[in-house]
Amino acid sequence: MAALTTPWRRREGLRALLWLSPWLVGFSIFFAYPLLATVYFSFHRYDLFTLEFIGLDNYRYLLQDDRVWTSAKNTLWLVVFMVPAQVIFSLALAQLVTRLKAGVGFFRTVFYLPSLVPMVAGTVAFVFLMNPATGPWNQFLALLGVTGPDWFGDAAWAKPSLTLLAMWGAGNTMIIFLAALLDVPKHLYEAAAIDGAGPWRQFRSITLPTISPVLMFSAITAVIYALQYFTQAMIASRVASGTTDSPGTSFTPGYPDQSLLTLPQWLFHVGFRDFSMGYACVLALLLFGASMIFTLILLRRFRIAEEER
Numbered sequence: 001m002a003a004l005t006t007p008w009r010r011r012e013g014l015r016a017l018l019w020l021s022p023w024l025v026g027f028s029i030f031f032a033y034p035l036l037a038t039v040y041f042s043f044h045r046y047d048l049f050t051l052e053f054i055g056l057d058n059y060r061y062l063l064q065d066d067r068v069w070t071s072a073k074n075t076l077w078l079v080v081f082m083v084p085a086q087v088i089f090s091l092a093l094a095q096l097v098t099r100l101k102a103g104v105g106f107f108r109t110v111f112y113l114p115s116l117v118p119m120v121a122g123t124v125a126f127v128f129l130m131n132p133a134t135g136p137w138n139q140f141l142a143l144l145g146v147t148g149p150d151w152f153g154d155a156a157w158a159k160p161s162l163t164l165l166a167m168w169g170a171g172n173t174m175i176i177f178l179a180a181l182l183d184v185p186k187h188l189y190e191a192a193a194i195d196g197a198g199p200w201r202q203f204r205s206i207t208l209p210t211i212s213p214v215l216m217f218s219a220i221t222a223v224i225y226a227l228q229y230f231t232q233a234m235i236a237s238r239v240a241s242g243t244t245d246s247p248g249t250s251f252t253p254g255y256p257d258q259s260l261l262t263l264p265q266w267l268f269h270v271g272f273r274d275f276s277m278g279y280a281c282v283l284a285l286l287l288f289g290a291s292m293i294f295t296l297i298l299l300r301r302f303r304i305a306e307e308e309r
Helices: 002-041 057-064 066-099 104-116 119-129 136-143 155-168 171-182 186-194 199-227 231-241 263-272 277-308
Strands: 044-046 051-053
Touching: 002 044, 002 277, 044 277, 057 277, 066 104, 066 155, 066 171, 066 199, 066 263, 066 277, 104 171, 119 155, 119 231, 155 231, 171 199, 186 199, 199 277, 263 277
Parallel strands: none
Antiparallel strands: 044 051
């Protein structure tokens, strides 16, 4: 009997590997190999033409690179402030749409449309709208007796301006929350209302526990997106500073005063402007490690919250 079982198990194992082979090939080519290659190149001085082993020199330089820590602080600011603002705003919009009695389709479309605008076009438009001299946003604030700041030209307001841009384009997350809210059983709200629970109590005791998996997914993806934040910050810096790529000009990301310098921008500058690929690999590993740490923290926090319920 054992002799018959062994070939059967071998065939089942080969069959399982066959079905898993597309995932295994994709994982090996698009994740495992790039990760191992990044680790390998991080110990070398590599400029696309020459490869020289230098040990831990790239890692030592990481501790001395002031712009790494400046970009890391800016990226952490986006994670701590921009991500909660975007998630909360998206949830509030979804909650608003579910409570509308008329025009649901219209408002759902209006709230979702900004997310369809290309990131570059949306960022350029936002910078011009918030221009302190000619932008309509500061002119509107002036009608209310408020003096608007130099949004993307002031280091103190640059990251909050990007947060407003992220909230404006929160339509994708809003749609996800909307689907989750519509899936909450209505009889739970009816029973809670009979028991005397108010709107806030219903939201805290029924809505949040029911949509917690979607909330966890949105939070994790938003954190990973913030850690990879590149396009909007780069375009806002360029447009606000008036810098172009014309011959004879150079642009160092982060205007104004390195307030919009994010870690992916500095990684790009080091790798594709300075051609220091080995050091860029170290920065890539730093980003990868930060993504893993934040993801594990969020997963643990949501698991604890589920156990407390």
